[in-house]
Amino acid sequence: MKKDQARYIFVTGGVTSSLGKGIFSASLAKLLQARGFRVTIQKFDPYINVDPGTLNPYEHGECYVTEDGAETDLDLGHYERFLGVETSQANNVTTGAVYLSVITREREGEFLGKTVQVIPHITDEIQRRMLVLGESGEYDIVITEIGGTVGDIESLPYIEAVRQLKWKLGDSRCIIIHLTLVPYLNSAHELKTKPTQHSVKLLLESGLQADILVCRTEHPLPKELRRKIALFCNVNINSVIEAADVKTIYDVPLNLLEEGADDIVLAKLKLPKKHEPDLANWKAFLSRLKNPTSSVRIGLVGKYVELQDAYKSILESFIHAGAANECKVQVISIQSEHINDNNVAEKLADLDGVLVAPGFGDRGIEGKITAIKYVREHKIPFFGICLGMQCCVIEFGRNVLKLKDAHSTEMNPNTKHPVIDMMEEQKHVTEKGGTMRLGSYDCRLYKKTKAFEVYRSQNITERHRHRYEFNNTYLKDYEAKGMMAAGVNPQQNLVEIVELKDHPWFIGVQFHPELKSTVENPHPLFVAFVKAAMDYKHQG
């Protein structure tokens, strides 16, 4: 399809937040991709932060990092996991980023003395960014998820931008899908459509008529109710789509298929149906996921465990890796702050593997180190990611190399043994958000390592998000005692992977493998870690 023919689908949300716009967008995209279209998804967030990089994970969950090093909303993780297509800086836009570019241009004098206003300057900038991916010629369909809920003050410029775009592009190149809630009132034994009617009206007040309604519901939507919603919301009856609660988010594409969502969307966009959706791999994954032949219990040791979204990509990677092994992976969250020498055996009892999570700052760090000592000594499979890898280096330094106060200079800038330290060139950068090693970097694996066995390749690339590194001054001492560098960044000679010689499965990685695991390509490290946990359990 020519680039001036790309189609745009906008997804808005009504009634309440947390309806799953991200999962819906990813699922619809999957169906359209399965029909042979090139699809991408982008997210527009109405907050003022320029990107989510500086946000506490308790605010919006994990920060997802793209290949090109953008720190983005976790929904981009869903997009990549469903589609297997990489996203980039352009796929996540915030109000902060939009204002920053308009204000920067104003300071440079670009507006020639004119008053700079929300309409047209901010809305023009939003539209420019809404069109960028479609105009690249790489995609036939661009799905744009508008964060927040219709009616929020901060969403208004986005809704206005969509209104103008729809007017410019026409109805066959631009459609609006509104995701809404149809609650069930227990006392009345009834599904209620009024909130949906109101949120569609609210959208209409801003000049946008929804083309398709996707109704989240805990009970099936009977035909009469669909008709009622269609009549009062001014859409065709077949454009009222039921989105029932599901056991796994990976069922959503198939449920939408059953509702004919892809047919309706293609008809509205005046696109051919091409072929039946090819979902063979997807279905095979679901069948493995739902019919496990074994199970393991993996401990996830971290400081944000109260909020599931903080480790979203890790949890999803375990789902992919579990399915690949036909094994149900039960992830047990363990608050690292609560682990100490006295209770570590009890806290880690009955686990078949332990993953120590990424993180920043020193809260809970000693608990992570204590957990690692235990799994190292008891030969329980261990997987350390980013800070988790740094902790296993600190633990080994303290307890095996006997470097008493070994630490990372992030936690103790005055340690005598900075086994984890900042690279010289990064020490001079002080601005938060500007100092990190972000995005994809090369790693070269040494043969005869577990990591090489796992990847079956010597040259890999993985995504990063950190400031501190393994301090190479200590490498010889570590290797002499059995902690080996298994992979190194060839350009800067930075240790990317450490592993123990004398342990069934003990691997720490400075990068974030969880960001590259997808349904159809589960990450090999997660697959191998789950397999190691199965073997450990089997040996009893």
Ligand code: GLN
């Ligand atoms: N805080 C550590 C660093 O900056 C690890 C970061 C992480 O786990 N993502 O290097």
